[in-house]
Amino acid sequence: MKKSILFLILSTLIIGCNNDSNAKKTVENESQDVNALIKSENSSEIFKLATTYASNGGKENLTKAYELYNKAAELGSTDAMLQLGLLLREGNEVVSRNDKASTQWFMKLAEKGEAAGLHNVGVAYYKWLGVELDKKKAYHYFLQSAEKGLLQSQVLVSGLLYNGDGVNKDLAASFQWMLKAAEQGDIDSQNNVGLAYENGEGVEKDPKQSFIWFKKAADNGQVFANYNVALKYFTGNGVNQNLDEAIKYAEVAFKKGDEGAYELLSEIYGDETSLKYNPAKAANLKKEYENLKN
Numbered sequence: 001m002k003k004s005i006l007f008l009i010l011s012t013l014i015i016g017c018n019n020d021s022n023a024k025k026t027v028e029n030e031s032q033d034v035n036a037l038i039k040s041e042n043s044s045e046i047f048k049l050a051t052t053y054a055s056n057g058g059k060e061n062l063t064k065a066y067e068l069y070n071k072a073a074e075l076g077s078t079d080a081m082l083q084l085g086l087l088l089r090e091g092n093e094v095v096s097r098n099d100k101a102s103t104q105w106f107m108k109l110a111e112k113g114e115a116a117g118l119h120n121v122g123v124a125y126y127k128w129l130g131v132e133l134d135k136k137k138a139y140h141y142f143l144q145s146a147e148k149g150l151l152q153s154q155v156l157v158s159g160l161l162y163n164g165d166g167v168n169k170d171l172a173a174s175f176q177w178m179l180k181a182a183e184q185g186d187i188d189s190q191n192n193v194g195l196a197y198e199n200g201e202g203v204e205k206d207p208k209q210s211f212i213w214f215k216k217a218a219d220n221g222q223v224f225a226n227y228n229v230a231l232k233y234f235t236g237n238g239v240n241q242n243l244d245e246a247i248k249y250a251e252v253a254f255k256k257g258d259e260g261a262y263e264l265l266s267e268i269y270g271d272e273t274s275l276k277y278n279p280a281k282a283a284n285l286k287k288e289y290e291n292l293k294n
Contacts, residue, residue, distance in 0.1 A: 034068070042075075043072045043076055044077065044079075046072040046077070047068070050064075050068030050069045051065070053065035053068065062093060062094045063094045066087065069083050078114050081106075081109050082114070082116050084105045085102045087102075088101045088102035088105065089102040100130035100131075103124040103129055110141065115145045116145075116150070118141045118150075118153070119142065119145040119152060122145065125141065126138035135166030139157070139166040142157050155181045155189060157177045158175075162174040162178075172202045172203070173202075174202050178202075179193055185220070187217050188217075190222065191225040191228065194209075195210070197209040208239070211229070211239045214228040214229045215229050223252075223253055223258060226250070227249070227253040227261045227264070230246045230249035230253065231250075234250075243275060246268065247265065251265065254289070262285065266285060266286070
């Protein structure tokens with residue numbers, strides 16, 4: 001069994017608002033449209049136009065997009081504030097990376113109670129981006145964002161509580177946030193909930209619940225969970241023993257290079273006492289595993 005609960009801390013920032021699906025639009029009557037739009041002070045429409053320019057790409061369009069994002073943000077567009085924060089954090093061919101300016105835009109969003117702003121201010125404090133490193137403050141902002149339902153923040157809060165990173169270690173609280181993220185569909189959290197139930201971390205041991213969550217994660221595409229499901233079927237822990245199902249799930253994990261799955265399949269096919277004993281398959285399995293590793 002994969003004994004450790006795994007967290008990918010800060011692997012992903014908030015992507016921001018979705019660009020217009022009709023990318024590569026042609027901006028017609030450019031100067032007339034832009035000037036009229038700016039005069040209207042319609043922040044939402046200015047933001048949309050900025051996104052159109054950005055979608056078309058090229059230095060000239062990106063420059064115009066940046067100008068329009070700034071105008072929309074000045075008029076109160078939270079979408080534009082978020083986009084500016086992300087642009088300044090990453091930089092592009094017309095905008096230089098500027099962590100301090102990026103974080104200032106995220107702070108404006110956070111002051112408005114926007115979850116994406118709160119999350120990204122947390123990222124700034126955690127990763128020393130334009131502000132002093134302060135993991136306690138980072139946790140404070142992540143928690144606020146998590147409470148507003150942002151999935152990424154819920155995952156991070158769970159991980160920080162689990163590891164005692166910027167906050168006192170609290171497995172029970174970690175589990176509750178992990179469960180919230182799992183219920184929102186995060187497959188790593190679904191597998192972690194299974195591990196928590198399996199190992200009794202933050203919650204009482206429950207083999208049946210661990211199987212339910214492992215299977216949910218596996219069926220949603222979490223590789224490690226496939227091995228965990230296979231092992232549950234192999235041992236009959238929390239579910240009726242079923243070697244065919246054990247093999248099915250183990251093979252999915254094996255094809256992704258999971259060492260535990262290889263060892264489990266080797267035991268199933270290579271043990272003379274196994275109902276699925278097949279030395280030829282065991283030999284082929286070994287060759288295939290060596291190829292996967294190379």
